[in-house]
Amino acid sequence: MKQVTVYSKNACASCVMVKKWLTIKKIEYTEVNTDMHPEALEDAVKLSGAATMPVIVVEDSETLAKHISVGYKPAQLASLVVA
């Protein structure tokens, strides 16, 4: 089982696209909106090492392995969440 968390912000086209892509693929996700929770911005930077949004965290609930994707990259997302 994969757990998907999307760190997003409001005026962010790539965030909209990631959420749209996950919805079309029927993949459930938890959204952390960093405009509503500014303290989470730092978490997103720590996780990704990047100063950009969105940050997508895919965690395997059995192995607890965490994979991070930054921005809207459908091919990378597919390999992380569908596999």
Next chain:
Amino acid sequence: MNEDTIHDVIMVGAGPSALAAAVYTTREDIETILFEKGAIGGLAAITDQVDNYPGFAEGVAGLKLAEQLEKQAERFGAKIELGSVDKIEDHGEYKLLHTSDGPFKAKAVLIATGSDYKKMNVPGEEEYYGRGVHYCATCDGAFYRDKRLAVVGGGNSAVQEAIFLTRFTSHIDLLVRSTIRASDVLKKELQRMVDEGKITVHLATTVDEIVAVDKKVTHVAVHQDGQPVNVEVDGVFVFIGLSPNTAFLEGSGVELDELGLIKTDIELHTSVRGIFASGDVRSGATMQIASAVGEGATAALKIREYLEQPKE
């Protein structure tokens, strides 16, 4: 969907131009599929505020305009596929599109792929992409609250985005290769920011390198009036123009101009019958949302005429 199905029209890109075209084609009951590899709404979706699109007296957020265009096209039945078109082959009465979702056939094709940000191609640019080097102010500006930024470029986009970024930053150095080439309205606004000490403009300045210490961008090495200078910053936003998204047309027979933009006739027909082009990707385009939308509408009506013509 059967691989042998020949669709009425496939649009490559779902920026303002293709979305506007799709509103027209679908309202005419022309089956329409759009392929979008990035953000629906194209460059408009990543623009903070659009103040010159007619009908919005107070201006409109780019992302909001993009969402409305998308909803309007979908309301009449346009289907948007999230994927890329990688190659187009002309087979006369149908065009074969090689996409990330497999092959698709269509009687007519509209290419409205716009353009992408130009890179500076200097050391450090690729290495620190997303980690100090950025191309989208609305996406990444908030990471630079109370920090110093450099914005590279002197055209409308660079000035507009530098002004937008002042809402986060402590200071912006605007690095301009020659002189400011922005509209008078933007120039006035820029002058106000300069007077308030929020932006410093450096003319005749070329960027040599983006330098980082411990993977954190610390300064931009530039040449100003021929002299090497270091500009201390925490991040760099680059807006030095755009290059057209036409590489995928290699081998398609669609003719390009010397800048790589698609040549069309007055009816927006390209050199290949049944393939049309509109918006920023078209040679002679004025690179504005209003004109991209207008061209989309024209292309849609010309596509309808093309589909109605008896085929020999």
